[in-house]
Amino acid sequence: MSQTAAPLTATDVHRTYHLGGHDLPVLRGVDLQVQAGEKIFLCGQSGSGKTTLLYVLGGLEKPTQGDVLVHGKSLYHGPAKARAQMRNTTMGFVFQHYFLLPELTALENVCLPAMIGGKKAEARARELLDKVGLSKRLDHLPTELSGGEQQRVAIARALINDPGILYADEPTGNLDASTGSGVIDMLLQIVNEAKKTLVVVTHDQVLAKRGDRRLILKEGKLVEE
Numbered sequence: 167m168s169q170t171a172a173p174l175t176a177t178d179v180h181r182t183y184h185l186g187g188h189d190l191p192v193l194r195g196v197d198l199q200v201q202a203g204e205k206i207f208l209c210g211q212s213g214s215g216k217t218t219l220l221y222v223l224g225g226l227e228k229p230t231q232g233d234v235l236v237h238g239k240s241l242y243h244g245p246a247k248a249r250a251q252m253r254n255t256t257m258g259f260v261f262q263h264y265f266l267l268p269e270l271t272a273l274e275n276v277c278l279p280a281m282i283g284g285k286k287a288e289a290r291a292r293e294l295l296d297k298v299g300l301s302k303r304l305d306h307l308p309t310e311l312s313g314g315e316q317q318r319v320a321i322a323r324a325l326i327n328d329p330g331i332l333y334a335d336e337p338t339g340n341l342d343a344s345t346g347s348g349v350i351d352m353l354l355q356i357v358n359e360a361k362k363t364l365v366v367v368t369h370d371q372v373l374a375k376r377g378d379r380r381l382i383l384k385e386g387k388l389v390e391e
Contacts, residue, residue: 171238173331173363174200174223179232181218192218193229194386202330205357205364207374210383216367217335219383223365224333225253236331254283258324260353262336264316266308266323272315273304276323287326294322298352314345321353325360332357334366338373350376 181193192215200206210216221227223234225241234241236256241249258279266275273291280287295301298318308316317337324332337353338346350373357364366377374380382389 171235172199173202173237174198174365175235175238176223177232177235179219179222179234180230181215181222181227182230191386193222196232196383196386196388198223198381198388200363200365202363203361204379205354205377206366207377207380208365208367208383208388209369209371209374209380212369214383215386216383220333220335220365220367224257224259225249226259254279255327256329256331258327258329258332260317260320260324260332260334260337262339264308264313264320264340266316266319268308271305271307272300272311272319275308275319276326278326279323280326283327285327291322291326294325295319297356298322312345313341314349317341317349318352321349321356325356329362331363331365334364336367336369338368338370346370346373 176196176198179193179196180191183190183192196219208216208219218227222229225234228242233243236252239252241252267278270278272295273288276291276294277287292304295304298321300315300318303311303315311319334353338349341349354376368374380391382391
């Protein structure tokens with residue numbers, strides 16, 4: 167595996183769904199290369215397949231055709247267990263709906279991906295929660311946190327295993343404009359400081375301008391603007 171391979175490369179990626187006896191092609195040959203430390207924002211109309219593409223890039227949904235390389239290594243030409251391990255160690259995910267476990271505290275939620283990988287990470291989890299401004303909310307359950315605070319916990323959780331690539335699917339979609347802007351400011355600051363690669367799906371055109379590149383998913387293919 168080349169040490170100089172791009173963190174993320176997609177080659178001729180197709181994704182077709184089979185619904186009611188009909189084929190519904192969503193991705194029709196996506197090619198993408200993302201360089202180390204680059205911030206990419208994926209846009210497109212509702213239903214254009216932005217989230218599908220993000221999930222394929224992140225190893226969450228297998229493409230019908232094509233492949234994704236992470237640091238030069240195939241994500242899909244191998245066993246599912248290897249793909250799961252790659253997700254856990256090299257990628258972090260932030261979702262619109264947070265997906266925090268309701269019975270766990272903020273600290274426990276952040277620790278979870280590390281525990282899955284067999285690591286003890288409480289000290290790092292405390293450090294990350296402090297970095298996102300929640301050092302006094304460690305023992306709070308998700309229901310005791312605001313939407314913005316829950317998304318900050320989710321960002322800390324995505325960073326716990328020190329992944330090289332962060333994926334964010336509409337990270338401000340459930341937040342008001344002011345709260346969302348604050349969350350994005352913090353996310354971009356952390357990404358820049360740690361020199362991480364970032365891929366964000368958003369419908370917010372103003373937000374999309376804050377990346378290094380804005381890509382539009384149109385008729386199943388990417389167009390750069």
